Amino acid sequence: MWTWIHKLGSPPHFYRIATRLTPWFGWAALLLIIAGIYGGLYVAPTDYQQLDGFRIIYVHVPSASLSLFIYVNMALAAAVGLVWRIKLAHAIAAACAPIGASFTFLALATGSIWAKPMWGTWWVWDARLTSELVLLFLYFGFMALRAAIDEENRADRASALLAIIGVINVPIIKYSVDWWNTLHQPATLSKLGKPSMDPDMLIWLLMMLAGFMCFFAAVVLTRARAEVLLRARDQKWVRQALEGR
Amino acid sequence: MPEFLEFGKHTTYVVSSFSLTLVVLIINVVSARLRLASRVKRARQRLALEENS
Numbered sequence A: 001m002w003t004w005i006h007k008l009g010s011p012p013h014f015y016r017i018a019t020r021l022t023p024w025f026g027w028a029a030l031l032l033i034i035a036g037i038y039g040g041l042y043v044a045p046t047d048y049q050q051l052d053g054f055r056i057i058y059v060h061v062p063s064a065s066l067s068l069f070i071y072v073n074m075a076l077a078a079a080v081g082l083v084w085r086i087k088l089a090h091a092i093a094a095a096c097a098p099i100g101a102s103f104t105f106l107a108l109a110t111g112s113i114w115a116k117p118m119w120g121t122w123w124v125w126d127a128r129l130t131s132e133l134v135l136l137f138l139y140f141g142f143m144a145l146r147a148a149i150d151e152e153n154r155a156d157r158a159s160a161l162l163a164i165i166g167v168i169n170v171p172i173i174k175y176s177v178d179w180w181n182t183l184h185q186p187a188t189l190s191k192l193g194k195p196s197m198d199p200d201m202l203i204w205l206l207m208m209l210a211g212f213m214c215f216f217a218a219v220v221l222t223r224a225r226a227e228v229l230l231r232a233r234d235q236k237w238v239r240q241a242l243e244g245r
Numbered sequence B: 001m002p003e004f005l006e007f008g009k010h011t012t013y014v015v016s017s018f019s020l021t022l023v024v025l026i027i028n029v030v031s032a033r034l035r036l037a038s039r040v041k042r043a044r045q046r047l048a049l050e051e052n053s
Helices: A002-006 A011-043 A052-084 A087-119 A128-148 A154-168 A169-179 A198-231 A235-242 B008-052
Strands: none
Touching: A002 A011, A011 A052, A011 A087, A011 A198, A011 A235, A011 B008, A052 A087, A052 A128, A052 A154, A052 A169, A052 A198, A052 B008, A087 A128, A087 A154, A087 A198, A087 B008, A128 A169, A169 A198, A198 B008, A235 B008
């Protein structure tokens, strides 16, 4: 187990594995997302209260879940990089940030589009929405900090600290709907044992979530390969890797 | 609006949410692939330069 983890920490080995896994995740994401969109739009029954407007849930909830999942992954990678000085971990953290920012933007935008017909307003400054907006700024801050520092090691360390400190916002987002009075509805996916959705609706949501997870895996592996190449000092494995493409 | 994109009084909201999602997903794929392609190109140039020197 430890040998496997140690091996995975080596850039040449990671590059090879990532190159092999990316198409698998990519095709799985494509199939799951197409099936999820079709099921969410045309197969799932209409909600008795929200009518067809509820179908936005099939893009909003997976985006919001991914925005948190990616941040936790980014912070974990940053912490591993900071504590054990593994450069690959910093490369993965750097690869996570733009994808996480795009899913956070998507969660905010689709949430806002959903809010207009349901709440009568595009935006309210309540705990869930505001803390999700703070998450977007954390992603932007992480990327801006990396871009602002020329020296790679310093950029890695400074951005890792920001990512780790920012983790405090994750439980705030998650539990904001329980801790404070908010217009936002309670969690949809945290009660799988006793789901608040009809199984005919839930199945497509889980499919979209699985599709988004695979999508994230494919894109983060692609971005991480680019980061690894940028940081490669030993030219021998780069030559072998590029010839093997 | 084609019939398969009709979602009652919420058509605009549903269609715009799904369209925006697809656009963001496509931008993610394209930007990641372009970034990797540019890094591969740069790494190849670096290797070629080393070979020639």
